[in-house]
Amino acid sequence: MPNNETVIEHENVNGIKLTLKVDKRLSSPNSRQFTISYKVDQNNSSWPKTYFLLAVIFNVLGLIYVRISITAILVIIIGFSSLLIFYIRHCVQSESLLVIPTVGIQSSVKYVCGRQDNFVPWSSIDDVIINEVIKMNRVLYYLTVLVKQNNQNATESEAVKLIPLFKFTKPRLFMLEKIYSELQTLLIDAQRDVAMGSGDKE
Template sequence: MMNSNQKMDYENINGVTLSLKVDTPNGATNSRLFTISYKSKPNKSSWPKASLFLAILFNMIAIFYIRISLTAIVVIIVVLSFLVFFWITHSVQSEILLVIPTVGIQSSVKYVYGREDHFVPWSSVDDVIINEVIKMNRVLYFLTVLVKTSNQESESLKLMPLFKYTKPRLAMLEIIYSELQRLLTETHCPEPEKAAGDMG
């Protein structure tokens, strides 16, 4: 079992250093708050910035030195604005997992501007697994929550992968997995009650 308020550093699958922080929110001994964030700026973020800068530079040169119609200038400005907006809203800073037994699991993605939350009630959580995914010539591991979904005809399971953007390595996922399994086991298998005749 991992102590609360601990912080560890690992590399993700791309070699970028991640920081894993485990907290106990509001003194609730059974709850856990897992935060995975970039310890330093990811190397890949320099490419979008450089591409954006070069795109603006070349378009400014084209506007001043080449005769372009007003329509083309408007299109260029709209495309550049979309690129800036996309970079601001889709650059992930950290991913957070809040686990409160008997209440639910909330997964959050924090962007440069804003955040996205996804909540699953505890009654819908069936299990937590580490899923193996083969992508191109690489084997990736994802911590995945099995969520029960029911319709009128039958009940099925839906996969909800966690930490999709930070992409931590297996060692970091195993730490979070063991804590989640412990919390699931404690709530699904409560301690046996004392027999009524044992009193006195």
């Protein structure tokens, strides 16, 4: 499927290099896919494997030259296995947002093992904002979708639900503004098309 791709590189709030890819599908001009992933440095890609190999060698040497009980060895193995499983299941590789006007938006988080998707219908989207959050001594920005709740018994404050996007990769305001401007354009165009369509029916 042919597409038009824009790539932007920038650091996140922690100084880690990120890559933003904006895919504009030519077959469906209004749809967009925003993908933020960690930029892999070819020069440093072998360092984690080296650290892991050195850690295994030092642990084996420690077990050979230091007398430890079998129970202590089992506790160490279980502890390392738990940390490894947690890393595989919770280490985020990338986050993406697929936007198809009049259909909905789908946010996805890709882990080392598996992915998690969250779909919001277009009719439930109220607005998209950039939310400012003060955390410790830093000011963080989150791209947030305002979703209308269908519950009639909900109070005015509960009528709208906030769904933050890209909360794991934590891009800076520069990247968020790029995504925000395109999302607002898609929302305004879709609202105008709906208004024109309802006007034709009258």
